[in-house]
Amino acid sequence: MSVDELRAGLARIAETVVPDPDPYELVMRHARRRRRRRLAGLAAAVAAVLAAALTGPAALNAAGLHHESEDPPPVHGQPVDSPWGWRLINSPTRGSLAGDTAFVADLARLFDREREELHISADLPTVKVLFADESAGYRQVVLVYHSAKSAALVVSEGPAGAAPARLRSDDVLWIGPVDPFNLIGVHSQPPGVQNQPLLGLAPAGCRVSISRTADAGESGLRRQWQAQPTDGYLLVDQDTSDGWWRVECDGQVRQEEPMRPAGAGRAGTVAETYPDDGRWAPTSEFPNTTVAREAGQTYRVLARQSGLVDEARPVIRWSGRLDPPGGEAALLTARGGGPTLLLVGDTGAGPLLALATVRDPAPTEPASDVGPLRPALVATGYAPAPDLLAVRVPALDGDRALLTDQLLVVPYKGATRIEAVADGKVRASAPVTGGAALLTLPIGTQATLRALDADGKVLGSGVLREPATGERIFNEPLISAW
Numbered sequence: 001m002s003v004d005e006l007r008a009g010l011a012r013i014a015e016t017v018v019p020d021p022d023p024y025e026l027v028m029r030h031a032r033r034r035r036r037r038r039l040a041g042l043a044a045a046v047a048a049v050l051a052a053a054l055t056g057p058a059a060l061n062a063a064g065l066h067h068e069s070e071d072p073p074p075v076h077g078q079p080v081d082s083p084w085g086w087r088l089i090n091s092p093t094r095g096s097l098a099g100d101t102a103f104v105a106d107l108a109r110l111f112d113r114e115r116e117e118l119h120i121s122a123d124l125p126t127v128k129v130l131f132a133d134e135s136a137g138y139r140q141v142v143l144v145y146h147s148a149k150s151a152a153l154v155v156s157e158g159p160a161g162a163a164p165a166r167l168r169s170d171d172v173l174w175i176g177p178v179d180p181f182n183l184i185g186v187h188s189q190p191p192g193v194q195n196q197p198l199l200g201l202a203p204a205g206c207r208v209s210i211s212r213t214a215d216a217g218e219s220g221l222r223r224q225w226q227a228q229p230t231d232g233y234l235l236v237d238q239d240t241s242d243g244w245w246r247v248e249c250d251g252q253v254r255q256e257e258p259m260r261p262a263g264a265g266r267a268g269t270v271a272e273t274y275p276d277d278g279r280w281a282p283t284s285e286f287p288n289t290t291v292a293r294e295a296g297q298t299y300r301v302l303a304r305q306s307g308l309v310d311e312a313r314p315v316i317r318w319s320g321r322l323d324p325p326g327g328e329a330a331l332l333t334a335r336g337g338g339p340t341l342l343l344v345g346d347t348g349a350g351p352l353l354a355l356a357t358v359r360d361p362a363p364t365e366p367a368s369d370v371g372p373l374r375p376a377l378v379a380t381g382y383a384p385a386p387d388l389l390a391v392r393v394p395a396l397d398g399d400r401a402l403l404t405d406q407l408l409v410v411p412y413k414g415a416t417r418i419e420a421v422a423d424g425k426v427r428a429s430a431p432v433t434g435g436a437a438l439l440t441l442p443i444g445t446q447a448t449l450r451a452l453d454a455d456g457k458v459l460g461s462g463v464l465r466e467p468a469t470g471e472r473i474f475n476e477p478l479i480s481a482w
Helices: 003-014 021-029 083-089 099-113 164-169 289-305
Strands: 048-051 126-133 138-148 150-159 172-175 181-185 196-202 207-211 212-214 221-223 233-237 243-249 252-258 316-320 328-335 339-344 377-382 388-399 398-409 418-421 425-431 437-440 445-452 458-464
Touching: 003 083, 003 243, 021 172, 099 126, 099 138, 099 164, 126 196, 138 181, 138 196, 164 458, 252 437, 289 316, 289 328, 289 377, 316 398, 328 388, 339 388, 377 398, 388 445, 398 418, 398 445, 398 458, 418 437, 425 437
Parallel strands: none
Antiparallel strands: 126 138, 138 150, 150 172, 181 196, 196 233, 207 243, 212 221, 243 252, 316 328, 328 339, 339 377, 377 388, 388 398, 398 437, 418 425, 418 445, 445 458
């Protein structure tokens, strides 16, 4: 049995004994690509999206693999398939302890000498300290064992002032491959450390910026980015890390995604997250309670993750049944429009967030098992106008959720038909039934949506803006361009 197989087995066991999953983990379950699942282990036995999020992207907490009675085979590392991965490996040691050359040298010698006890194969002959820091109130070190082709990351933690021997003797965390941008969460929570730091580690010379908040503009989210003074890395407190971060190298944005959202638990209780009923065309039938509550909680988690404080309390604009994908559904948005969310399904299983589209290639690594119950599906979008909402209908593709060419449009009351007009021609049209219309319109089509009454009069219109491909949350693209 390999280390990865053992870790996966332990993760599956851990999932069965967690009584109350983090709402963020439920939101993000299964939707992260490899770059967000690479830190999953025994303690963080989830890789996810949507039941939220965004993303991730996510989930980001690293966890350890203890070597007690088990004696796994040697770790040979994973191929480093990006020149940016090698640029990270060749970067100088960084962090608040990087200037303590004696400590860094002793640490490297100790981990090199005891590689056998750590099950590091001899075919990873070189060991190097990439990061050494105690600015967060505890010591954290990140090392890499590598050859000319492959590498493996190791993380160890201890109390402030811990000697190399203490760091070696305490729990050691393995983190699979060396990625150009690595997310490393606190593992052992040393005594006296109150926060939950998260390290984003990129190659030296790259610039890391953060955006704590976003505003809902007319056509999409607007952000202000703040560049950080540290060289290619950033430590953030997971309890205050709403917003996104961006990594730029050689003048190009290489990574852009949400930070770990501050305590997804701050989304509140189930009762607190039940959204207000703001349907424009209410029926005598009240929205499905399970769907409405889950959609409300998911919306709040994703909105806070994006830094959308004012939009964190959504309203239901439409509810009904969608076939396919099948099931009760609810569409939510902020009172003034903007970020929009659709949740479909009422089984109570953790929802899957649809980040990518049917036109995007399948990931090279399979998604996590969705479990015995059919999960609810979640899609996000951005309203073309405050009184005209639109969001892609998600579909289940194996163990992942995808955005489809079906577009759900919810207009203000009085509309009887929706048209999508591009280049002066009607590209798609559908009647409004039960307060909504379902158009078949290829993803990425730049069109104007028009809501017409029974006499053909235009009651409202708005431009549909969305990425044609790629992962997104509220139509804000997730970037990984290494």
